[in-house]
Amino acid sequence: MNNKPIIALDMSSKIEVIEFLEQFHEPLFVKVGMELFYQEGPSIIKIIKDMGHDIFLDLKLYDIPNTVKSAMKGLAKLGVTLVNVHAAGGSKMMEAAMEGLVEGTPEGQERPFLIAVTQLTSTTEEQMQQEQNIMTSLDASVINYAMLAKSSGMDGVVCSVLEAKEIEKACGKDFYKVTPGIRLAGGDAHDQKRVATPDYAREQGSTQIVVGRAITQAENPSTSYATVKQLWGGI
Ligand code: C5P
DSSP: OOOSOEEEOOOSOHHHHHHHHTTOOSOOEEEEEHHHHHHHTTHHHHHHHHTTOEEEEEEEEOSOHHHHHHHHHHHHTTTOSEEEEEGGGOHHHHHHHHHHHHHHSOTTSOOOEEEEEOSOTTOOHHHHHHHSOOOSOHHHHHHHHHHHHHHTTOSEEEOOHHHHHHHHHHHOTTSEEEEOOBOOTTOOOTTOSSOBOHHHHHHHTOSEEEEOHHHHTSSSHHHHHHHHHHHHOOO
């Protein structure tokens, strides 16, 4: 998978997305999440692809294996580069997701990479223990889910930069570690609790970084993107 910084298009309309992307004059790797996909539907994927960009479709599927398999079969036809599920759905669900992707990928096209969300970065250890009744540390739960994702055939996980090193130890260098929560030094953390710079992410073993507001809300998004790219340095 290419390792350009992934720009999170956390916008709700086609118009906003097109205006934003028109500021760039190179092929990008962008993330479309629930907000945009639920408003605009699959047509937004075609528009972005036709502009020449790669897409991470971040819908975090979580349902019974049969439903996830059928959903993935449909998503595989969209020609995106990366999709994801929740590891909490279990090994059977993750395996079914992969089967759906393999079955749904049109001949001659590459299967989208499939990664799993471990614990959401918005979940605290206290909340995990009290609400999910998981009586370990948050880190131990993240590693457990990463290992489960690996043994279920996933290509990697979404995780925080601060977890990337441990996941690398447990699951290897080639297992993708896609890390959001990226900020430039001195930038606003917004609602993210644990943020890291692109160069620190690289040091910690992130294989891809997801950058939203540090680029989308910058005064000059293309300059910010260039800075992120330079610090990340992995292309
Ligand atoms: O604006 P910011 O860089 O914080 O955006 C990060 C993006 O990554 C958002 O789209 C957010 O939903 C997503 N994300 C995250 N933490 C996760 C998974 C996804 O911040 N654990």
